[in-house]
Amino acid sequence: MSQRKFVELWYFTPEAYAEAKEQRSNVESNRFELAADDERKGAATFTLVGTHSTKPSSNAVPDAMLTWAQISRAKSAFLNALPIGNYSSEYIAMFAGFYTNMDMHEELQKPKGDLVMAQYHADMRRAWFAAYEDGEPFDLAVISAEALQLSREEVRNKAHERALAELGTAKKQQQATTNNLQSNPSQSSPKKSDLKSRRVTPYTSPQKKKAPEPEFQRSFRSVDHPTLQRCHRCLGRDPHFVRKCSRTSIWNNSRKVICDWNEKSYLEICEGIHKGLELCADWQRTNGCTNRGHTEKHRCSGCASTNHGANGCPDGE
Incomplete structure (x- = not known):
């Protein structure tokens, strides 16, 4: 700590x-060792100090x-x-x-x-x-x-x-x-107590295939949009760490990105007349943002348009 x-x-x-x-x-408190305090003109001052050690718990x-x-x-x-x-x-x-x-x-x-x-x-x-x-x-x-x-x-x-x-x-x-039972025919009729201990609880296996383990925030997803949504910075849909996307060009390398992360880990426009404007993250998503208290932040992080967010940007993947 x-x-x-x-x-x-x-x-x-x-x-x-x-x-x-x-x-x-x-802890044994009666164990000591010598510790040198300082050295002055070749002489050292020694002190007896108690010793003990604390280790990480095996039960953690x-x-x-x-x-x-x-x-x-x-x-x-x-x-x-x-x-x-x-x-x-x-x-x-x-x-x-x-x-x-x-x-x-x-x-x-x-x-x-x-x-x-x-x-x-x-x-x-x-x-x-x-x-x-x-x-x-x-x-x-x-x-x-x-x-x-x-x-x-x-x-x-x-x-x-x-x-x-x-x-x-x-x-x-x-x-x-x-x-x-097959190797011991004499046990083909076990006691009730044996049957009770061997009883197998019926279980129906789920039909749904196991989903791959997701990487932490590899891309934006939601219940309504299970496919990977666009990265708010590079507008790409390929899996990558979108909360720290450091690409300097948009997904197809056709031009530079217009946003960068600020000290609060939010995207803000880094060029043009809107330079320094912090953008609304909800506005970039498919469903947009219903909060009208910060409409000045409702600009696309891909092209700075007010008509759509990153997921509706025509320059996106």
């Missing part, structure tokens, strides 16, 4: 606190495996520990807004919404610390609709994988039972 590095949220749960308290009481749980209940219990301790890293008040307020906005999000009212929000928390929290180390932190308090959709898909993929694994285990158990 003091080095502003990523720390698994598990270390802020009551379980981790109890473990740390127990380990602290078991990755963020992606935490339940929403565990996240809710750990968030307050995490927020209280942020001053250890000397984060600015803006960053501390951003993290507080991150958890508050997740707590109030309508996704939690939906079936499996707690699983989706827990996945979103794991993805976005790790992504923010990675971006912070790269010197390009984004506003974590703003809930990303695109990242939330990817979290929904990830939860569906995990559920499908678990179902397939359970089905495979059931089939192996059934085959083992069949082989045992």
